[in-house]
Amino acid sequence: MVILVLWACASASGQTNNIKVCYQKTTMLVFPQNIKDADFGSADIIVRQPKRTANVLKVKAARKAFEPTNISVITTGGKLYSINVYYDEDPPVQAYDTFTQSGTVPTVAFDEAMSPAEIEYYAQQVSISPPRLRRPVFSDNRMKVQLRNIYIKDGLLFFAFSISNHSQIPYDVYFTRFYVRDMARAKRTTALEKEIAPRHVYFSTDSTIIEGEPVTVVAAFDKFTIAEKKHFDIEVYEEGGDRLLKIRIKGRHILAATPFVKPLPVVR
Incomplete structure (x- = not known):
């Protein structure tokens, strides 16, 4: 499956937890550890994990000009990331690879029966x-x-x-x-x-x-x-x-x- 992303943009300005997405293109989020859980605040965005990947999310708008929302991601290391998502008709960056961990929460502990x-x-x-x-x-x-x-x-x-x-x-x-x-x-x-x-x-x-x-x-x-x-x-x-x-x-x-x-x- 072709992933619509320009990886050359990954190091351009992906240094913030604010991202911009649009309706016609897919934005990729690459995390330093495998993703344990992810949730998003609105059905106005589509968030999916590409097949055969463990630390990547792809995000795009489900409708144009949606109200700002967010994505929360927990990685296997117990790190929690909160990412604000905004709509932009032509976002300048389509891949982000650096995120700041939420500083107001402790490391997440997992309690599960199945790995x-x-x-x-x-x-x-x-x-x-x-x-x-x-x-x-x-x-x-x-x-x-x-x-x-x-x-x-x-x-x-x-x-x-x-x-x-x-x-x-x-x-x-x-x-x-x-x-x-x-x-x-x-x-x-x-x-x-x-x-x-x-x-x-x-x-x-x-x-x-x-x-x-x-x-x-x-x-x-x-x-x-x-x-x-x-x-x-x-x-x-x-x-x-x-x-x-x-x-x-x-x-x-x-x-x-x-x-x-x-x-x-x-x-x-």
Whole structure:
């Protein structure tokens, strides 16, 4: 997948925790340590971690001229970074590699049952597990996305879904988006959406999907449940195209998650 970034800009002026992004270009953030967790203050920006990277975030505007917002990042060393994000039609810098740690907070301590390497291992194992589910399923533009499994393991939910291409044009995954939508509120006003950041997203093969070679994607999240009038939505966006894929998962599907009992391999 092509990453839209001019790395030559990285050392130009990336010396501040204020960054500027736009709608047409992607801005890259490179941290000194692996990213443990990241959150952002508004759905007006899109924040994603590129595949096969551990210390990089890519950021772009979801709409033009948004109000200033922020991104909070915790790295594996327990460092916390707060980054202000502003809109600019033509930002002068598209890659930042130096950030100042927030000085008003102590080093973050982690308390978790599963390491990033273990999460990736279980995601890979879930991807090759026989499918237990057939729905929900979505088909459009000769593409198909189908939920295969929902597993629970050590406080993490693993959602496995397959993507298949029935056209001659390869589908390049640009980014995925996961959010909870309140449908009860949608009847009164605009739907309330809360984006959920995954702990890990795993592709069984490459993120380019060609005809006759479906790909299984596994997304791992800290456990959660949703009310009856809410849906958990998964969206997959195409790079260089408009084939938007989406499936909607109900709360009863999540509550029926199957325990994943396969143990970690024994290291001798």
